[in-house]
Amino acid sequence: MFPTLRCIVRFYAEGFRSMTALGRTLWIVVLVKLFVMFAVLKLFFFPDFLAGKSDGERAAYVLEELTDGGA
Amino acid sequence: MDYLQTVDWSRAQFAMTAVYHWFFVPLTLGLSVLAAIMETLYYRTGDVFWRRTTRFWMRLFGINFAIGVATGLILEFEFGTNWSNYSHFVGDIFGAPLAIEGIMAFFLESTFIAVMFFGWDKVSRGAHLAATWLTAVGANLSALWILVANAWMQYPVGCRFNLQTVRNEMTSFWEVALSPVAVNKFFHAVASSFVLAALFVVGVSAWYLLRRREERMARGSIAIASFFGAVFAVVTAVTGDRSGAVVARVQPMKLAAMEALYDGEAGASLTVVGLLRRDRADDDGPFRFRIGIPKLLSWMSFRDAESYVPGIRDLVAGNAERGILSAEEMMARGRKAVAELGRYRAAREAGDRAAMAAVERKFDPAAPEGEEFLREYFAYFGYGYLESPAQTVPNVPLLFYSFRVMVGAGVFFIVLLAAVWWLNRRGTLASARWLLRLCVWMIPVAYLASQAGWAVAEAGRQPWAVQNLMPVGVAASKIPSASVGTTFFLFLALFTVLLAVEISILLRQIRLGPDGAEIPEPEKL
Incomplete structure (x- = not known):
């Protein structure tokens, strides 16, 4: 098991080491994008609207929304 | 008032996010398969030309994949924030396909994409080829589960509404x-994505031929992509036709709006081209001019050239002769279903178990009164929230013109790709420079047609978030419209930057060519 794991780790390490300039640029774009999405957007702009409520409270909240008529 | 604005902002934000997300997806789906086909040729022939060609297209695939990856996650965030009532109401039915997508397809794709990019000369040729194909399969499986979830919104089947949890629960995964x-949505969306990718490969290769660069690679790529694209353009047309027949049954208002068919008719003709009047209630009819094919709409809808296709007025005012309920009647039935839910809420809050049990029986398909209530009233649940029958009509001009852009472009692509394949085979394509220029310009047209297809599918579903069960007004969260408006522009900026980065990197890599060498003085197109 360990030799296989070592092979996989080495495969990835060599892959990253021998990456072209284009590959590096793309990884930077990916990391910046993921940071913006998870550390900025998710934290500050996407609070889960029903978060912190138990299943029963969520059901009661949505029942209230549905029976109060929405728009 | 603020809530209505919130709904509109939430819809605009979701539509904008989905449009940008779909700029990345179809090329990933199609180019992964085309790269796999080219690598298969390398594996079978051992010719390094195909290895070089595969690696070039794989590089462009990698750019698109890297920039586009995880853009769909913002859509999932929006479900929780802007559409919390919807997210709870659809429950596990929507969650299950998305979870399968995340666990199975995305990890399959992510695992093998590493071997695909890092594995050249490190794993055997066969193992590398398998990784490339598995990446393509994984990408397309991801699309399958997303499209299954979307299809359920258009046609909610295989579920049961649970009164206690106030959510729909899956009764049949296979249904x-x-x-x-x-099924039709998956094959139609995937086949059309293959066509888009084929046009991308043909367009980029045409650009090389125009500049007399990489001519062997360009001709080889065109040979594969034009044949592949022509075949899947036909598959797109066939699945589109089948989708139309299904829409006629399950979303008749969408079909009527796509055709701007206000008055239903037997032996209805299909509009090929037409220009709509501004005043749709005009006595002269909805068209300024129109060219149609007699009886074709009836045949395509119900496979019977004389069948009756209901129009918008039939579906709003009802047509007793044809057994079509009026929107008013459906709204009355929906209000009764909503009122039963209100009774349940009151009983639950009062702790009246007998009253709760009485309502529960109505929502139980196994109980005799439940079977009737669910069929006659709950089936129209969403209509109970509408304020006027006119709300059941989607945006007719948007659907009418989007549908014609999609179909017109699709038919043209069949002819174009077949012609390009034939001329390339005869060895005369390079001299048809006007056709090569046309191929380059077809890349943005393919994206436009693809987006137009989604406009038909999603704008045609309005006013529903879930067809007949939940209108968008009820699906949305009650959050301040100002915050949704602010995030709209934030995402617009983020996605525009991402798209600009992708286009600039792609163009640079195309200019560099397969060996990464810049050509000093490129000849103008």
């Missing part, structure tokens, strides 16, 4: 996964 809407 959800293999519904006619899901």
Whole structure:
């Protein structure tokens, strides 16, 4: 098991080491994008609207929304 | 008032996010398969030309994949924030396909994409080829589960509404996964993505031929992509036709709006081209001019050239002769279903178990009164929230013109790709420079047609978030419209930057060519 794991780790390490300039640029774009999405957007702009409520409270909240008529 | 604005902002934000997300997806789906086909040729022939060609297209695939990856996650965030009532109401039915997508397809794709990019000369040729194909399969499986979830919104089957949890629960996975809407939607969306990718490869290769660069690679790529694209353009047309027949049954208002068919008719003709009047209630009819094919709409809808296709007025005012309920009647039935839910809420808050049990029986398909209530009233639940029958009509001009852009472009692509394949085979394509220029310009047209297809599918579903069960007004969260408006522009900026980065990197890599060498003085197109 360990030799296989070592092979996989080495495969990835060599892959990253021998990456072209284009590959590096793309990884930077990916990391910046993921940071913006998870550390900025998710934290500050996407609070889960029903978060912190138990299943029963969520059901009661949505029942209230549905029976109060929405728009 | 603020809530209505919130709904509109939330819809605009979701539509904008989905449009940008779909700029990345179809090329990933199609180019992964085309790269796999080219690598298969390398594996079978051992010719390094195909290895070089595969690696070039794989590089462009990698750019598109890297920039586009995880853009769909913002859509999932929006479900929780802007559409919390919807997210709770659809429950596990929507969650299950998305979870399968995340666990199975995305990890399959992510695992093998590493071997695909890092594995050249490190794993055997066969193992590398398998990784490339598995990446393509994984990408397309991801699309399958997303499209299954979307299809359920258009045609909610295989579920039961649970009164206690106030959410729909899946009763049959296979009914959800293999519904006619899901099956047609998957094959139609994937086949059209293959066509887009084929046009991308043909367009980029045409650009090389125009500049007399990389001519062997360009001709070889065109040979594969034009044949592949022509075949899948036909598959797109066939699945589109089947989708139309399903829409006629399960979303008749969408079909009527796509055709701007206000008055239903037997032996209805299909509009090929037309210009709509501004005043749709005009006595002269909805068209300034129109060219149609007699009886074709009836045949395509119900496979019977004389069948009756209901129009918008039939579906709003009802047509007793044809057994079509009026929107008013459906709204009355929906209000009764909503009122029963209100009774349940009051009983639950009062702790009246007998009253709760009475309502529960109505929502139980196994109980005699439940079977009737669910069929006659709950089936129209969403209509109970509408304020006027006119709300059941989607945006007719948007659907009418989007549908014609999609179909017109699709038919043209069949002819174009077949012609390009034939001329390339005869060795005369390089001299048809006007056709090569046309191929380059077809890249943005393919994206436009693809987006127009989604406009038909999603704008045609309005006013529903879930067809007949939940209108968008009820699906949205009650959050301040100002915050949704602010995030709209934030995402617009983020996605525009991402798209600009992708286009600039792609163009640079195309200019560099397969060996990464810049050509000093490029000849103008």
